[in-house]
Amino acid sequence: MSIKSAYIHIPFCVKICTYCDFNKYFIQNQPVDEYLDCLIKEMYFDSPQTLNTMFVGGGTPTALNMNQLEKLLKAIQRQFNILGEYTFEANPDELTEEKIKLLKAYGVNRLSMGVQTFDESLLKILGRTHESKDIYRAVAYAKKYDIPSISLDLMYHLPTQTIEQFDSSLDEALSLDIDHISSYGLILEPQTQFYNLYRKGKLVLPSDTLGADMYHLLMDKMKSSSMHQYEISNFAKEGHESEHNKVYWRNESYYGFGAGASGYLNGCRYTNVKPVNHYIKHITNNQKPVLEKTYPSLDEKMEEEMFLGLRMNQGVNKKTFYQKYHRHLDTLYQNEIHQLMKKGWIINTPEYIALSDEGRIVGNEVFEAFIKL
Incomplete structure (x- = not known):
């Protein structure tokens, strides 16, 4: 990648x-x-x-x-x-x-x-x-x-x-x-x-x-x-x-360098050690200073795509979502979309889902709707 x-x-x-x-x-x-x-x-x-x-x-x-x-x-x-x-x-x-x-x-x-x-x-x-x-x-x-x-x-x-x-x-x-x-x-x-x-x-x-x-x-x-x-x-x-x-x-990949920095590479989210002295010790010993690695599941990636993408006015593009995850957004989140539309918090078009002006006020509540515990 x-x-x-x-x-x-x-x-x-x-x-x-x-x-x-x-x-x-x-x-x-x-x-x-x-x-x-x-x-x-x-x-x-x-x-x-x-x-x-x-x-x-x-x-x-x-x-x-x-x-x-x-x-x-x-x-x-x-x-x-x-x-x-x-x-x-x-x-x-x-x-x-x-x-x-x-x-x-x-x-x-x-x-x-x-x-x-x-x-x-x-x-x-x-x-x-x-x-x-x-x-x-x-x-x-x-x-x-x-x-x-x-x-x-x-x-x-x-x-x-x-x-x-x-x-x-x-x-x-x-x-x-x-x-x-x-x-x-x-x-x-x-x-x-x-x-x-x-x-x-x-x-x-x-x-x-x-x-x-x-x-x-x-x-x-x-x-x-x-x-x-x-x-x-x-x-x-x-x-x-x-x-x-x-x-x-857009939930895309990026490098993260430095103490406490986070990155997302090849499906792996990682966080570097935070204390400066620990960071220096790792690098001095020729070790990558990574404290934690997580590999989001497919469900977690799709949830991230929703609550990150909905932050943008252009929202989450349905075609892009399918290309990345081979799932139809409208089917996958049918109930959530229906409930949020009833509240007037999202806009649902054939191309994308986005927050309404009122939805931006309660953005966290909208995001939580797409996180399946």
Whole structure:
């Protein structure tokens, strides 16, 4: 099978955010250079590859200093011929002019900035290191050096957040005339500061009703903008949809490199060891750093195809589903489709099944309908 996408994980951050449950570590006193050497070695376990998409995430890749960043970029350039989208995640305050010039020089053509909100009080609650002025500066530099695609992440349903605050952040983001917005409601994940505070009764979230109102506002605001919605949480100008994320939503294969990274190769889902020192030990001993492998059954693959594919506005294509699994979607999920259509949560055409606008509000309930316990 030809693998056309790869994810690289940089598990270091200048500060640990209160809501984040990704595999990340405070960068101070971490063996960053040793980690990069091992990451590069893991990438080199296979022969050089031609890819359609590359995504470097974290953690925060821009937490690396200039020398470390260039070392990583050179290694990626040697090992991969990236034909299409090449994304780096970034924090606005770390995205200096020098770093943007460097990323541009090595072919990075998409920046995904972790903005989350333009509201200063909410930025402090989230534990972010940037201020709103840093967002404007970073976007200006990215445009100065002709980065072809700029994406901002925004969050809603945050502690103390009002719908007016979210509305204002959306307006500010759109005023920057960027190319893509990802906007997610806060989910309390175990092993985060927010989760621990919530369990102790020290964190109050907006009501679920207000969270739904914020999502309705998001969809309405985007409909009147230059962006179109193409996935539950993602909006883009024409030609700027995230091609890498579509690989995940289409249930296609991809490499995963780095501590805690996940991949999907030849029907096997795998996850690398998470602790940096364990990862380094594996690579130093010339071992692949895989912690866990799972081989989804046919039923599990079809379930994944449904709940991942339904995230996209174009939904799940019935012809493609049959080509991959030799099952007719309408027959296989006849009862589920009937019940969801009665609720008005899905659209069923001869070509595809997709979420309705109301279905996006209750997306998780729709997805669960296709998971047979």
